[in-house]
Amino acid sequence: MLAIEADNLTRTFPIRTGGWLRARRSEVHAVRGISFEVPKGELFGLLGPNGAGKTTTIKMLNTLLLPTGGSARVLGHDVATEPVAVRRRIGYVFGGDRGLYDRLSALDNLRYFAELYGVEPREQRHRIAELLDLVGLSGREKERVEGYSRGMRQRLHIARGLLHRPEVLFLDEPSIGVDPVAARDLRRMVADLAAAGTTVLLTTHYMAEADELCDRIAVIAQGTLQALGTPAELKSVISGVGVLEIEACGIDDGRLSAVRGLPGVHSAAVRDDGRTQWLTVQSADGAADPEPDVRAALDGLRPGRTLRREPTLEDAYVAIVSRAGDETMEPAA
Structure with a gap:
C-alpha cells in the first residue's frame, strides 16, 4: 500500500473584485491537476516558489481543504470521504510560531495535545518523556514556551506532531527562521524519523536541506507538477x-x-x-x-x-521553475 496517492488533484478558490455595484466573481486556480505517489517510508520533498500550490496541496492531503477536482488517498483512505481515518494516521508540523500555547510550559502543551489526539492516559507520561528526549528538550519541559527560541519551538512542534505515532508526517517549512545550528539538529531529527519508518512529506525553500534529506523531490510551479525524481535525477536536467x-x-x-x-x-x-x-x-x-x-x-x-x-540542486530548481515561466523564484542556500 502506498502512503500517499494524489491523482489529478485540483483546488480553485472563488474571488470577488470590484465594488458592491460592479462586483466581479472569478476563480484562482491554486493547484491544477497534480499527480504523484509516495511509498511508505519515503522522505518526499515538495518544492516550489511562494504561491506555487505547495501548502494548498498539503492541506488537501491532510484534510484541511477539500479538493475541487481529482482525488487523494493517505494510507488507502480517501481524504474527502474518510477524513477522520486520515487524521488518525497523520501528523502535521508547520513553520512559524502558531500552534502552541505560549503561557503554558512545553510539558503542559504536550499533555493538552495528547488529550486532543486521543493518546491513552496510561501511555501519555511515557510518550511525552520519550518525545522530549527525542527533540532535545528534556530538562526544559517545565519552562513556558514564550521563553523558547525559534529552534526550540520548532522542536516542540515536531514533538506535538508525533504524539500519536503518525505513520505519515507532513512538515511544511519546519526550519523557516531557524538558526543554522538548530536547523542542522532539525534535519538530523527528520532523517532519523524517516530511517525509523515514518513517511515524511517535506516542503522547504532551502535547497541544500532538500538535497541532503529527500529520497525524491517534486517541483511545483504555477499550480502544476514540473519535475519529479531523485535529487540526482533533477540535477541531470542541467548536465x-x-x-x-x-x-x-x-x-x-x-x-x-x-x-x-x-x-x-x-x-x-x-x-x-x-x-x-x-x-x-x-x-x-x-x-x-x-x-x-x-x-x-x-x-x-x-x-x-x-x-x-x-551545478547544484538549486540551479536545477531555478532552471525547472524558469522553464515554467514563473518569475517568483525564492530558493535559499
Missing part, C-alpha cells in the same frame, strides 16, 4: 550547463530580462545572501563565455566578485 555567479546590488527586472536574453544563457536569477545580491547565470557548456556580456548588461551597478562552479 552540461555552466554556472556563473556575479556579485551585484540593485538588479532590477529590466537588467535581469536583458541577461536572460543574451546568447547562450539558459536562465538567470537573483538571490540575496543577506549581505549582497548574486546574479546566477546558467549557460550551455562549450558556449562562449557569457561574463563580458553579462557585465555589460549590468552597466551602472558596479558588479563585484565572479564565481564559477558546478
Whole structure:
C-alpha cells in the first residue's frame, strides 16, 4: 500500500473584485491537476516558489481543504470521504510560531495535545518523556514556551506532531527562521524519523536541506507538477550547463530580462545572501563565455566578485521553475 496517492488533484478558490455595484466573481486556480505517489517510508520533498500550490496541496492531503477536482488517498483512505481515518494516521508540523500555547510550559502543551489526539492516559507520561528526549528538550519541559527560541519551538512542534505515532508526517517549512545550528539538529531529527519508518512529506525553500534529506523531490510551479525524481535525477536536467555567479546590488527586472536574453544563457536569477545580491547565470557548456556580456548588461551597478562552479540542486530548481515561466523564484542556500 502506498502512503500517499494524489491523482489529478485540483483546488480553485472563488474571488470577488470590484465594488458592491460592479462586483466581479472569478476563480484562482491554486493547484491544477497534480499527480504523484509516495511509498511508505519515503522522505518526499515538495518544492516550489511562494504561491506555487505547495501548502494548498498539503492541506488537501491532510484534510484541511477539500479538493475541487481529482482525488487523494493517505494510507488507502480517501481524504474527502474518510477524513477522520486520515487524521488518525497523520501528523502535521508547520513553520512559524502558531500552534502552541505560549503561557503554558512545553510539558503542559504536550499533555493538552495528547488529550486532543486521543493518546491513552496510561501511555501519555511515557510518550511525552520519550518525545522530549527525542527533540532535545528534556530538562526544559517545565519552562513556558514564550521563553523558547525559534529552534526550540520548532522542536516542540515536531514533538506535538508525533504524539500519536503518525505513520505519515507532513512538515511544511519546519526550519523557516531557524538558526543554522538548530536547523542542522532539525534535519538530523527528520532523517532519523524517516530511517525509523515514518513517511515524511517535506516542503522547504532551502535547497541544500532538500538535497541532503529527500529520497525524491517534486517541483511545483504555477499550480502544476514540473519535475519529479531523485535529487540526482533533477540535477541531470542541467548536465552540461555552466554556472556563473556575479556579485551585484540593485538588479532590477529590466537588467535581469536583458541577461536572460543574451546568447547562450539558459536562465538567470537573483538571490540575496543577506549581505549582497548574486546574479546566477546558467549557460550551455562549450558556449562562449557569457561574463563580458553579462557585465555589460549590468552597466551602472558596479558588479563585484565572479564565481564559477558546478551545478547544484538549486540551479536545477531555478532552471525547472524558469522553464515554467514563473518569475517568483525564492530558493535559499
